[in-house]
Amino acid sequence: MKILSDMLWIELRKALRSRIPLWTALGSLFMPMGIALLIFAAKNPEISQKLGLISVKANLVAYSATDWATYLGLTAMIIAAGGFFLFVLAVSWVFGREFADGTVKDMLAVPVPRASILLAKFLVVMLWFAALSLLILLISVWMGLLMALPGGSIGVMLQGIALVAITACQVIAVSMPFALIASVGRGYLLPFGVAALTLMIANVVAIAGWGAYFPWAIPGLYAQGKDALPPLSYLIVILTGLAGMAGTYLWWKYADQNR
Amino acid sequence: MNWTIETGDLTKRYGAVTAVDGLSLRVAEGEIYAFLGLNGSGKTTTMRMLLGMTQPTRGSATVLGAHVRLGSREPWSQVGYMVETPHAYPELTVSENLEVARRLHPGTPPQAVGSMIERLGLAEYAQRRAGVLSQGNAQRLGLAKALLHQPKLLLLDEPANGLDPAGIVEIRELLLELTRRQGVTVFMSSHILAEVSRLANRVGIIHQGRLLQEMDIAELEHNRRSRLLVRARDIASAQRVCSSAGYPGEIHGGALELKQTAAIEHPDQIASLLVQAGTPPTQLVVEEEELEQYFLRLVGANGGTQ
Numbered sequence: 001m002k003i004l005s006d007m008l009w010i011e012l013r014k015a016l017r018s019r020i021p022l023w024t025a026l027g028s029l030f031m032p033m034g035i036a037l038l039i040f041a042a043k044n045p046e047i048s049q050k051l052g053l054i055s056v057k058a059n060l061v062a063y064s065a066t067d068w069a070t071y072l073g074l075t076a077m078i079i080a081a082g083g084f085f086l087f088v089l090a091v092s093w094v095f096g097r098e099f100a101d102g103t104v105k106d107m108l109a110v111p112v113p114r115a116s117i118l119l120a121k122f123l124v125v126m127l128w129f130a131a132l133s134l135l136i137l138l139i140s141v142w143m144g145l146l147m148a149l150p151g152g153s154i155g156v157m158l159q160g161i162a163l164v165a166i167t168a169c170q171v172i173a174v175s176m177p178f179a180l181i182a183s184v185g186r187g188y189l190l191p192f193g194v195a196a197l198t199l200m201i202a203n204v205v206a207i208a209g210w211g212a213y214f215p216w217a218i219p220g221l222y223a224q225g226k227d228a229l230p231p232l233s234y235l236i237v238i239l240t241g242l243a244g245m246a247g248t249y250l251w252w253k254y255a256d257q258n259r
Numbered sequence: 260m261n262w263t264i265e266t267g268d269l270t271k272r273y274g275a276v277t278a279v280d281g282l283s284l285r286v287a288e289g290e291i292y293a294f295l296g297l298n299g300s301g302k303t304t305t306m307r308m309l310l311g312m313t314q315p316t317r318g319s320a321t322v323l324g325a326h327v328r329l330g331s332r333e334p335w336s337q338v339g340y341m342v343e344t345p346h347a348y349p350e351l352t353v354s355e356n357l358e359v360a361r362r363l364h365p366g367t368p369p370q371a372v373g374s375m376i377e378r379l380g381l382a383e384y385a386q387r388r389a390g391v392l393s394q395g396n397a398q399r400l401g402l403a404k405a406l407l408h409q410p411k412l413l414l415l416d417e418p419a420n421g422l423d424p425a426g427i428v429e430i431r432e433l434l435l436e437l438t439r440r441q442g443v444t445v446f447m448s449s450h451i452l453a454e455v456s457r458l459a460n461r462v463g464i465i466h467q468g469r470l471l472q473e474m475d476i477a478e479l480e481h482n483r484r485s486r487l488l489v490r491a492r493d494i495a496s497a498q499r500v501c502s503s504a505g506y507p508g509e510i511h512g513g514a515l516e517l518k519q520t521a522a523i524e525h526p527d528q529i530a531s532l533l534v535q536a537g538t539p540p541t542q543l544v545v546e547e548e549e550l551e552q553y554f555l556r557l558v559g560a561n562g563g564t565q
Contacts (some may be wrong), residue, residue, distance in 0.1 A: 006362035013359070017350040102346035106404065109310040110363045111336035253330035257312040258273075258304070 003112055007120030011094070015124055020093045024086045028132045029139055031082045035074060036143035043147070067151035068144060072160025075140040076167040076223035079133055083168070084219070085195060087175040090128045092191040094121050095248065096182030104257065114253045122179070122245060126172055133168035137161065163225065170219040173237045176244030183251050186259065215240040261288045263412050263444040264309060268318035271304050271468075278304040280468035281318070286446055286461075289438055293459035294448040295554060301468040302448040306342050306416055309446070323412060336364060339410035341418065345401020349390025353381055353400055356389050357407060364408035371407050379403040380429065394421035402430065406437075413437070415447040419454055427451070431458050452550035456480070466558040483548045484556075487522045489515040490542035491533060500536040501529065514542075 015021055098104040107117055144152070178191045185191060202217035211217035212233045219237070222229055264286035271279040279301040286292045296302045307313040309320050311327045319326065325333040347356045357372040376385050379399045384392060389400060398421045405413060418434070419427045431454065437443040449455050455462060462479050464471045474482065490513065491497040498515050501508055501522075506529065508517040522529050526543045533540050548556075 003365060006365070010359050010362055013351065013355060014348055017348075017355070019350075101349070102344065103348060105312065105342050105346065106360065107363065108312050109335045109338060109340060111332055111365065112363055113332060114330060256314055256329070258307060 003116045004120060007112065007116050008123060011120045011124040015094070015128065018093070020090065021128065024090055024128070024132055025135060027086050027089075028083065028136045031078045032075060032136055032140040032143055035078065036140075036147065039071075039147060067156075068149050068153075069151060069156050069160060071144050071149055072140070072157075072163060073223060073225055075137060075160070076164045077220060078140075079136055079164060079167050079171055080219040080223045081199065083132065083136060084171050084175065084199065084216075085192075086132055087125075087129050087171055088178050088191055088195040089188075090132075091125050091175050091178045092182040092188045094125050094128075095179045096185065096187045096191065099183065099186035099259075100188065108257055115249060118245075118249050118252060122176070122248075125175075125179070129168065129172045129175070133164065133171075137164050140164075163223065167219050167223045170222060170237045173241030173244075174215045174219060176241040177247065178244070180244055180247040180251055183248055184255075262286065262321070263288050263290070263323060264292075264446055265321045266305075266309070266318065267320075269305065269308060269315050269320055270317040271301075271308060271313060272316045277468050279308065279315075279465075282465070282468075282470050283318075284463055284470060284473060286444060288444055289442045290461055291434065291438055291445040291447070291459045293455040293462045294446065294465060295450075295452065295455065295462060296448070296465035297558060300465045302465060303343055303416055304468075305465070306340070306414055306446075306448065309414060310338070310340055310342065312342075334412075336366070336408070337411040338414065339405035339408065339412070340414040341401045341405045342414070342416050344420075345397055345404075347389035347392075347397065347400055347404075349388060352386050352388055353392070353396075354385045356400060357403055360404040360407050367408040371409075375403045375407050378433070379406075395423055395426055398422055399426070402433075409441070411443060413443060413445045413447070415445065417449055418447055419449065419451050427454060434458060452554060456550055464554065464557060471557060479550075479553075483550065483553045484518070485523045485545060485547050487517040487526055487529065488542070488544045488546055489517065489529060489533070489540050491515070491538050491540045493538050496536075496538045497533055497540065500533055500538055504532050 181191045181194050198216045205211050205214040206217045211221045212229050215236050218233045262285045267283050269282040294302050308315050311331050314329045323334040323337055361367045376382055461475050463473045506517050506519050506522050508515045530540055
């Protein structure tokens with residue numbers, strides 16, 4: 001336990017001293033604020049007309065977010081898509097930076113179990129994801145209150161918060177394989193490329209009707225809440241997260257570190 | 260004999276390239292063993308295999324009695340290392356970087372950080388971010404991390420890299436003190452050959468992945484070629500006299516070069532010979548081959564330089 005707390009101290013210190021958490025926090029602020037701006041623009045036709053093309057999107061967003069329930073659903077979708085990229089950034093930084101900065105060497109021939117080092121990294125990543133999701137939710141709620149959206153009963157709010165929280169947990173799980181991709185790619189570029197490709201494939205797979213079985217399409221489908229997902233979808237998400245963590249562990253323990 | 264490091268037929272191949280080829284060496288406890296080689300000769304790959312970072316294609320390595328395997332944990336509490344360029348977390352201060360190293364070696368007391376900062380002359384930079392350190396100070400930080408937990412074995416890749424002359428002397432004295440007082444074993448690679456001759460007890464020369472020679476430092480000194488340079492007013496006449504007395508030599512830059520052991524060990528006899536022949540020498544100098552020249556001659560004779 002002492003070893004794990006020491007490893008957590010190391011990972012938290014590195015994260016808190018860097019600017020990446022600030023950047024991801026700023027990124028997570030922009031998403032709900034952007035959506036709120038579009039809704040605000042759509043509700044104010046004189047501004048909407050001045051905005052030209054944006055007004056088309058604004059109308060679409062406003063149409064889909066006429067009350068708290070749909071608005072919080074939209075927030076969950078923000079986390080499933082935009083949040084996913086922020087999470088990939090965080091996980092790539094926590095794991096890939098050790099390779100990009102060459103600091104991984106200092107962690108390989110040490111008496112601390114590799115599992116403790118990696119567990120601390122995963123815990124920090126999860127904490128980071130949770131904080132970003134909470135931030136997105138809080139900003140969204142604040143924006144919703146400013147726009148005086150209707151239908152904000154406690155039941156609706158709790159349901160919406162649960163939707164956001166479960167979507168965030170799913171995104172956390174499907175982001176875990178990116179720790180392995182960042183480690184194999186020894187940096188940040190490969191995970192970003194793979195994340196972009198993955199989201200494109202997820203869209204195609206979802207359109208084709210198989211989204212419920214593709215790990216990276218599942219959080220988005222869940223956030224939309226149109227159709228109930230089969231239990232297998234949740235199992236796929238959990239297994240994807242576990243496979244990502246196990247793969248990262250095996251890579252750190254058994255891969256040749258020859259650079 | 261207690262071998263701190265022992266390798267047997269240690270080999271690493273990357274596809275068709277053989278980085279290390281059948282390396283068998285032993286390093287005794289308390290010894291400073293210098294590993295010499297050109298860039299790409301296999302020094303760093305050997306270090307990585309000794310540290311369990313790279314899996315050998317063939318052969319084995321034992322460090323402090325423990326068989327080294329990829330991802331193993333056993334000997335590392337007693338091993339300090341610095342492989343290639345030292346790296347630190349640029350956003351953390353010098354002190355925080357050492358704190359990270361301390362926590363990666365459970366059992367190291369918190370006060371070790373402060374004392375290592377003092378010992379390596381980093382007090383002025385303790386609260387400075389590692390990202391802004393000069394190369395020399397980054398090197399000191401790397402060494403501080405390697406020494407922090409008082410290891411029994413130090414594996415150091417080019418420990419004097421980037422250090423100024425004062426820093427080089429300081430690190431040399433520190434390593435000598437560690438071996439003499441605490442019996443620490445040092446396995447180091449270096450390209451500063453003069454430094455190696457001052458520091459090491461034993462030297463291994465690696466070229467194209469193969470260990471060409473292993474010798475103690477006295478043997479190395481002995482193997483370096485020496486020559487006697489003779490200057491005289493009539494150098495052609497001096498050459499004739501020496502040649503007829505069994506010391507043939509060549510004239511380079513106005514000086515007669517004699518390579519015979521008898522001439523090198525007894526320049527007084529050459530002086531007498533020349534005086535008696537009426538061509539007294541104006542200068543007699545015994546010159547030793549530079550370590551660099553010796554090294555290049557050795558690797559050149561074994562497949563040429565890279």
